[in-house]
Amino acid sequence: MKKLLVLFILAAFVSVLYPLYSSFHGSTGLTEVSQFYASKENIEKVNSQNLVTAVVVTYRGLDTLGEVTILFLTAAIIAFFLKKESDKRTLRKNSEIFKTAAKLLIPIITMLGIYIFINGHLTPGGGFQGGAVIASAVILMFLAFPNMEFSHKFFESLESVSGLVYVGLAAFGAILGLGFLDNAILPLGKFGELFSAGAIPVIYSFVGLKVGAELSNILHKFKSVQADN
Amino acid sequence: MEFKIITTLLGILMLAMSFIAIYHKKMIVAVIATGAVGLFASIMYLFLAAPDVAMTEAAIGSGLSTIIFFYVLNRIRQNDKEGRESDEIDEIPNK
Amino acid sequence: MEYITITTGFLIILAGLWAIMTRKNLIRIIIGFSLFDTGIHIVMVSMAFVKGGVAPILDKKELLTDTAHKIVDPVPQALVLTAIVIGLGVTALMLAYAMRLHQEKKSLDIESFKDLKW
Structure with a gap:
């Protein structure tokens, strides 16, 4: 009986999805909105080489703000649910090779993350990718040195400060009369250089720092509830 | 043409991995298979001309989420050991 | 390929x-939700693909003229980009x-878990 119900729900879902699938014949062109974003005057107005970054930071900047808020909320609720259990854990010692390699690799991975989000408007990448790479450096630190003092106060304050700067920069555009999250509050620069696209690299760097600190906080919460083994 | 063959292979591999993720008895293998689905998906995004999405998926879908799953599995296993001697995490006995 | x-x-x-x-x-069940997420992202990126289009990164001179007919759709890609990060947060929650x-x-x-069952 239960299996029959499940199959019925699945069939209903398929019948909802099937028209979408059968009407798909491969896109032949961009939608109207994307054509507007990819028109010559708008590319010159935003001056960002990477169009995805331009969409994420400028055209759809409010979506990104909401997304960062959702991430903050999930981190807060996770912190509410997971209570810290023990400070020091007795663990099997890590091997010397792993520790030395981790010491060598953690700065390099962090630097790669920062590189990714600083160059977000020129090459593939940006705040979200760079933040995730920084969080993976933090995870390597947790695995290599489980008992090391980790000041989550630092990450919390970094996250709050970058969030504030992000909203402040966004509001600054509105104060200047250009619009919320407009990138023309800084000089636009020459197309294709590091200092171009106005405020996009600055805003995306703060988004990257915020996402990295947020994900590191979530990981730290999950680590701190582990018991001895 | 080569892209089509590679994409078809990737699709078959992803479906096989999701089957493993749903039906394998050991939970650890299932979690690893979920990470593999994310990894193949990131290669697929690269073929679909979306390098930004591919980078995000490679870092998050197959890296961080797998680690979070493992932390949770470790904690639940420790809880089980404190309580009683059943390895319920891998398989729930049929009643 | 997009098919x-x-x-x-x-x-x-x-x-x-x-x-x-x-x-x-x-x-x-949480693994099931994670798979559902990945599937939706693949569908959205496939719908953004345009035959013969290149990635929306204008690092060549010839891409600057008549851009709209040479690149793939950047908007669904931007949406999927944020959706993946939210997906990680929701999975962790x-x-x-x-x-x-x-x-x-x-x-x-x-x-x-039958506490709420009547």
Whole structure:
């Protein structure tokens, strides 16, 4: 009986999805909105080489703000649910090779993350990718040195400060009369250089720092509830 | 043409991995298979001309989420050991 | 090529839904949600693909003229980019819930949580 119900729900879902699938014949062109974003005057107005970054930071900047808020909320609720259990854990010692390699690799991975989000408007990448790479450096630190003092106060304050700067920069555009999250509050620069696209690299760097600190906080919460083994 | 063959292979591999993720008895293998689905998906995004999405998926879908799953599995296993001697995490006995 | 990927995406969505509805283990259900997420992202990126288009990064001179006919759609890609990060947050939240539930009931079986059943 239960299996029959499940199959019925699945069939209903398929019948909802099937028209979408059968009407798909491969896109032949961009939608109207994307054509507007990819028109010559708008590319010159935003001056960002990477169009995805331009969409994420400028055209759809409010979506990104909401997304960062959702991430903050999930981190807060996770912190509410997971209570810290023990400070020091007795663990099997890590091997010397792993520790030395981790010491060598953690700065390099962090630097790669920062590189990714600083160059977000020129090459593939940006705040979200760079933040995730920084969080993976933090995870390597947790695995290599489980008992090391980790000041989550630092990450919390970094996250709050970058969030504030992000909203402040966004509001600054509105104060200047250009619009919320407009990138023309800084000089636009020459197309294709590091200092171009106005405020996009600055805003995306703060988004990257915020996402990295947020994900590191979530990981730290999950680590701190582990018991001895 | 080569892209089509590679994409078809990737699709078959992803479906096989999701089957493993749903039906394998050991939970650890299932979690690893979920990470593999994310990894193949990131290669697929690269073929679909979306390098930004591919980078995000490679870092998050197959890296961080797998680690979070493992932390949770470790904690639940420790809880089980404190309580009683059943390895319920891998398989729930049929009643 | 986009037909192959969109088919894969829809099949993975169905696999995730099947896992959510038939499995009993909470962690397995969360894996189902994760698969569902991946499937939706693949479908959205496949719909953005334009035959013969290049990635929307204008690092060559010839891409600057008549851009709209040479690149793939950047808007769904931007949406998927944020959706992946939200997906990680939601997965972590579900896992934290599962951990708390297991601490209360010492069980991961979905059938043992009957407090709200009437």
